[in-house]
Amino acid sequence: MRVTADLSFGPGFRWGVSTSAYQIEGAVAEGGRGPSTWDTFCAEPGRIMNGDTGEIACDHYHRYAEDVALMRELGVDTYRFSFSWSRIQPSGIGPAVASGMDFYDRLIDTLLGAGIQPAPTLFHWDTPQPLEDAGGWLSRDICDRFAEYALMLAERFADRVPMWITINEPMVLTLMGYSLGAHAPGKQLLFDALPVAHHQLLAHGRAVQALRAGGASYIGIASNHAPTWPASDSVEDTEAAGLYDNLINWLFADPVLLGSYPAGFEAAMPGPVADDLAVISTPLDWFGINHYSPVSVGATTGQADTAATDGILLPPGLPFEPRQLTGYPTTDFGWPVVPAAFGEILRTFKDRYGDRLPPLYITENGCAINDEPVDGVVTDQRRIDYLDGYLRALKEAIDDGIDVRGYFQWSLLDNFEWAAGYSQRFGLVHVDFETLERTPKASYHWFRDVIGRG
Numbered sequence: 001m002r003v004t005a006d007l008s009f010g011p012g013f014r015w016g017v018s019t020s021a022y023q024i025e026g027a028v029a030e031g032g033r034g035p036s037t038w039d040t041f042c043a044e045p046g047r048i049m050n051g052d053t054g055e056i057a058c059d060h061y062h063r064y065a066e067d068v069a070l071m072r073e074l075g076v077d078t079y080r081f082s083f084s085w086s087r088i089q090p091s092g093i094g095p096a097v098a099s100g101m102d103f104y105d106r107l108i109d110t111l112l113g114a115g116i117q118p119a120p121t122l123f124h125w126d127t128p129q130p131l132e133d134a135g136g137w138l139s140r141d142i143c144d145r146f147a148e149y150a151l152m153l154a155e156r157f158a159d160r161v162p163m164w165i166t167i168n169e170p171m172v173l174t175l176m177g178y179s180l181g182a183h184a185p186g187k188q189l190l191f192d193a194l195p196v197a198h199h200q201l202l203a204h205g206r207a208v209q210a211l212r213a214g215g216a217s218y219i220g221i222a223s224n225h226a227p228t229w230p231a232s233d234s235v236e237d238t239e240a241a242g243l244y245d246n247l248i249n250w251l252f253a254d255p256v257l258l259g260s261y262p263a264g265f266e267a268a269m270p271g272p273v274a275d276d277l278a279v280i281s282t283p284l285d286w287f288g289i290n291h292y293s294p295v296s297v298g299a300t301t302g303q304a305d306t307a308a309t310d311g312i313l314l315p316p317g318l319p320f321e322p323r324q325l326t327g328y329p330t331t332d333f334g335w336p337v338v339p340a341a342f343g344e345i346l347r348t349f350k351d352r353y354g355d356r357l358p359p360l361y362i363t364e365n366g367c368a369i370n371d372e373p374v375d376g377v378v379t380d381q382r383r384i385d386y387l388d389g390y391l392r393a394l395k396e397a398i399d400d401g402i403d404v405r406g407y408f409q410w411s412l413l414d415n416f417e418w419a420a421g422y423s424q425r426f427g428l429v430h431v432d433f434e435t436l437e438r439t440p441k442a443s444y445h446w447f448r449d450v451i452g453r454g
């Protein structure tokens with residue numbers, strides 16, 4: 001399928017694909033890598049669909065050159081990946097392991113040789129297990145560890161890495177990892193998980209400063225955001241949705257962009273919060289938004305729909321209830337496809353932060369569409385339709401004056417989709433998880449055509 005003429009973003013717009021370490025690398029026991037919380041979590045029976053693990057994943061650790069060649073052929077100018085903290089510092093502290101650094105050296109040099117700008121994320125949820133054992137993100141100490149790790153990475157790579165991302169989706173680690181327990185480390189602390197949000201935000205701010213001290217520049221964060229729609233216009237549903245909106249969106253973006261928490265949250269946070277907020281709001285060069293779907297939320301009635309919370313049944317007694325959004329097509333993961341919500345969240349950012357909003361990048365957007373090869377061809381037309389709709393919404397937002405400088409699609413490859421294991425395929429490139437063979441899908445060819453238009 002060819003792209004219609006109006007889907008072009010002009011010169012200078014950056015096109016990329018995104019991945020993360022645990023989801024693609026495999027080789028979990030090679031090169032001195034230590035265990036991360038995700039290795040531990042996957043080993044616990046019943047945690048991951050079909051008992052899947054990231055032990056081999058896409059075997060990107062060994063096949064990175066083939067994957068870079070796929071990116072070059074795709075025509076992207078940027079590759080967003082993440083460093084595995086456990087490869088660099090297996091115990092989360094102390095000097096870097098040479099073989100861990102060497103792997104990322106090879107990857108970065110191969111990317112640069114292919115004309116692709118590396119945009120690494122320092123942390124995409126895979127905490128070194130020894131740090132988790134010492135309290136993980138519930139402990140303030142991890143902020144010191146993270147700043148040291150950031151400084152080592154900058155000192156090693158700042159000469160070749162022109163764009164940096166501190167943390168991926170601090171909301172999801174807080175909510176899924178520590179509040180509901182569906183992700184590693186599997187804790188169900190409900191509102192007692194709020195310190196995890198604060199410590200990630202503080203670690204982010206400390207890392208921005210450490211990266212700069214180490215010579216790095218063009219630093220941002222990848223934060224996921226979704227419009228939260230009240231299930232009805234009743235006062236109860238509107239209030240419930242407002243609370244949820246603060247919890248999933250503004251609790252994470254306000255401290256970074258305004259230096260304050262939404263009203264009522266500061267008191268729940270540990271430490272000298274006012275001092276911390278000054279660090280958390282260290283100015284960024286750009287802000288990254290990951291966006292997938294809007295969410296519908298109502299007051300608690302006992303009709304919560306687990307499809308609206310990635311399959312997790314929320315415990316009773318919470319003051320809000322995610323509801324199924326009806327009337328939209330859904331991806332194979334069951335997530336609603338609503339391009340207009342993408343434009344809405346971008347406009348909300350501009351309205352909420354005004355002049356304090358740095359240039360935006362879309363650091364993730366994509367969908368699970370699980371088409372398999374037929375005679376060697378993957379005709380994932382529904383992914384093309386999804387991307388076409390979301391890119392049109394993005395173009396409209398840019399035309400309305402929202403400063404978005406790039407779009408990084410999730411994901412280059414089908415990969416380990418966390419609690420869903422290998423059951424959900426987000427890639428432009430199909431991966432056969434038996435043979436590890438890569439097959440570019442129809443959407444890959446379509447996206448190459450989009451990129452080719454600038």
Ligand code: GBH
Nearest residue numbers: 169172292293295307308309310334335336
């Ligand atoms: C990202 O998380 C991750 O950064 C990435 O590692 C992951 O592979 C990718 O997305 C795909 O999952 O209310 O039905 O719309 C995204 C996490 C996904 C959490 C959507 C909230 C709401 C489901 N978000 N989810 S729905």
